[in-house]
Amino acid sequence: MNDAPILQCQQLTKHYNQGDLDVNVLKGVDLSIPVGARIAIMGASGSGKSTLMHLLGGLEQPTSGKVILDGFDLTKLSSRKLAKLRNKSLGFIYQFHHLLGEFSLLENVAMPLLIKGLSVKKSMLEAQNLLDRVGLKHRGEHKPGELSGGERQRAAIARALINQPKCVLADEPTGNLDSKTAEQIYQLMLELNQEMQVSFLIVTHDVNLAKRMDNVLYMEDGLIKN
Numbered sequence: 001m002n003d004a005p006i007l008q009c010q011q012l013t014k015h016y017n018q019g020d021l022d023v024n025v026l027k028g029v030d031l032s033i034p035v036g037a038r039i040a041i042m043g044a045s046g047s048g049k050s051t052l053m054h055l056l057g058g059l060e061q062p063t064s065g066k067v068i069l070d071g072f073d074l075t076k077l078s079s080r081k082l083a084k085l086r087n088k089s090l091g092f093i094y095q096f097h098h099l100l101g102e103f104s105l106l107e108n109v110a111m112p113l114l115i116k117g118l119s120v121k122k123s124m125l126e127a128q129n130l131l132d133r134v135g136l137k138h139r140g141e142h143k144p145g146e147l148s149g150g151e152r153q154r155a156a157i158a159r160a161l162i163n164q165p166k167c168v169l170a171d172e173p174t175g176n177l178d179s180k181t182a183e184q185i186y187q188l189m190l191e192l193n194q195e196m197q198v199s200f201l202i203v204t205h206d207v208n209l210a211k212r213m214d215n216v217l218y219m220e221d222g223l224i225k226n
């Protein structure tokens with residue numbers, strides 16, 4: 001058994017220069033996400049949660065420190081290799097679904113497979129299977145604009161999982177939903193975590209939802225407090 005963490009960061013810092021002002025957003029974050037883990041991140045607005053998620057996802061480069069995804073140091077990869085690894089190993093879910101409005105749900109969910117070069121037929125079949133699993137069996141032909149917030153977030157989850165990533169990064173995935181719908185979306189993510197052996201790192205403001213994870217981390221002023 002290989003029990004190396006799927007994703008980790010070491011002494012991660014991020015500074016922004018705004019004119020004369022130097023903003024230290026992350027001040028040396030250490031984090032390790034085991035395979036299959038469920039971890040929540042909480043913390044005040046502006047404490048650096050989204051910045052940390054961007055760095056962990058390889059969407060931005062740190063000022064210093066390392067991010068290691070599936071054994072690869074993201075700060076050392078070429079942009080082409082980084083994009084490939086990210087596509088293979090990570091899924092992303094955001095507060096707003098970021099589905100493409102002019103495409104059907106089926107097409108939205110199939111998109112990562114089509115981009116990877118899988119045939120249209122196979123891509124659509126896999127997308128339909130996953131739509132079935134997230135409770136959207138009969139919604140595949142609809143456009144995102146025709147669905148409720150909860151349904152769109154289910155589709156966003158399906159899209160994040162279609163490539164069978166090893167880790168999903170979710171930044172306030174239920175922040176835009178009522179509490180009952182948020183609860184259902186959380187339940188779905190926990191089930192998929194078990195079924196697909198995929199780690200979930202979820203930023204949330206909801207204490208009750210966070211408590212259902214294996215571990216809750218608190219960010220404060222650019223650092224994780226224990």
Ligand SMILES: Nc1ncnc2c1ncn2[C@@H]1O[C@H](COP(=O)(O)OP(=O)(O)O)[C@@H](O)[C@H]1O
Binds near residue numbers: 048051
């Ligand atoms: N691109 C940027 N340029 C300058 N400051 C930024 C940038 N992105 C984020 N920040 C600052 O970093 C801090 C943390 O932001 P963020 O990571 O979005 O926090 P959170 O997600 O916890 O609310 C905030 O003070 C924000 O203004």
Ligand SMILES: [Mg+2]
Binds near residue numbers: 049050051171
């Ligand atoms: Mg944020």
